[in-house]
Amino acid sequence: MRLFCLLGTVMLACVMASVLAVDVAHAAVPAGVRVVRQDIRPGGFWLAEVPSGSAVTVANRPVPVVDNRVLVGFDRFAGPRVWVKICPPTPTPCGVQTLVLEPRTYATQNVKNIAKAHVNPDPVQQARMARDNAATAAARRAAMAATIRPAAEAGVGFAMPFVQPAPGAVTGVYGSRRAYNGQERSWHKGIDFANPTGTPVVAPADAVVRLARDTFMSGNLIMLDHGAGLTTVYAHLSRMDVQPGQLVKAGERLGAVGTTGRSSGPHLHWGMYWHEVAIDPAGWLPPRRPANGVARNP
Numbered sequence: 001m002r003l004f005c006l007l008g009t010v011m012l013a014c015v016m017a018s019v020l021a022v023d024v025a026h027a028a029v030p031a032g033v034r035v036v037r038q039d040i041r042p043g044g045f046w047l048a049e050v051p052s053g054s055a056v057t058v059a060n061r062p063v064p065v066v067d068n069r070v071l072v073g074f075d076r077f078a079g080p081r082v083w084v085k086i087c088p089p090t091p092t093p094c095g096v097q098t099l100v101l102e103p104r105t106y107a108t109q110n111v112k113n114i115a116k117a118h119v120n121p122d123p124v125q126q127a128r129m130a131r132d133n134a135a136t137a138a139a140r141r142a143a144m145a146a147t148i149r150p151a152a153e154a155g156v157g158f159a160m161p162f163v164q165p166a167p168g169a170v171t172g173v174y175g176s177r178r179a180y181n182g183q184e185r186s187w188h189k190g191i192d193f194a195n196p197t198g199t200p201v202v203a204p205a206d207a208v209v210r211l212a213r214d215t216f217m218s219g220n221l222i223m224l225d226h227g228a229g230l231t232t233v234y235a236h237l238s239r240m241d242v243q244p245g246q247l248v249k250a251g252e253r254l255g256a257v258g259t260t261g262r263s264s265g266p267h268l269h270w271g272m273y274w275h276e277v278a279i280d281p282a283g284w285l286p287p288r289r290p291a292n293g294v295a296r297n298p
């Protein structure tokens with residue numbers, strides 16, 4: 001009998017623990033939280049207005065609140081649930097927004113006709129790549145350090161509707177595993193738009209230019225800082241027409257499409273990062289409407 005009681009107590013404790021976990025996950029969302037835009041799947045994001053003076057955390061990590069707006073990005077492997085804890089100023093209690101991510105699968109894409117050096121770089125090229133990566137990381141750190149800025153300041157565009165930075169057919173999508181000349185490498189962190197060399201590339205939203213650099217793998221590479229930890233990159237450009245520190249407005253020219261770096265033909269590689277997490281730019285664009293009428297992002 002005592003053994004049954006002990007088992008019963010353990011089971012009750014387990015049930016209580018799971019009920020408590022559910023309670024935490026479904027704590028009421030504070031009044032005043034309003035979704036601005038979202039793409040609730042791995043690689044997506046959640047952009048919302050929160051009550052003035054709120055503190056926001058995800059997995060106990062503070063997330064900057066800029067002009068009462070908060071941006072949360074999800075990595076390629078995120079989910080199935082993400083909990084955003086929102087604490088308005090006292091006496092309003094904290095609430096939790098539960099985001100249930102749609103499952104997502106990724107294909108493998110083989111890219112052919114890549115120069116051998118860009119698949120198996122030699123030690124000199126690897127050293128150059130290390131310098132490129134350090135410069136890119138420093139630019140991204142500078143963007144992250146500057147997250148607390150009023151949106152009224154020029155160059156903070158994360159809350160704006162985004163425009164597509166270049167026209168063209170989508171030839172590469174976010175998240176796909178990539179093989180170059182048949183050798184598998186890491187996954188694809190962005191979207192590719194194919195277009196002839198010289199096609200203008202424009203800023204999708206207001207930003208500060210953080211980097212404009214000739215790199216080994218990404219070719220001519222520009223990084224924009226849109227505020228709230230959101231940065232975008234433009235790779236393989238044939239030319240760069242902006243300088244680090246420059247403010248750019250949505251639609252302003254950054255450079256032109258090219259095929260510099262590890263590239264098999266003229267295209268724009270457009271990447272997006274929430275802090276250091278590579279997210280999918282597709283969810284930031286208006287849905288595409290193909291002939292069958294079904295709205296779909298690339």
Ligand SMILES: [Zn+2]
Pocket residue numbers: 172188190191192268269270
């Ligand atoms: Zn690409």
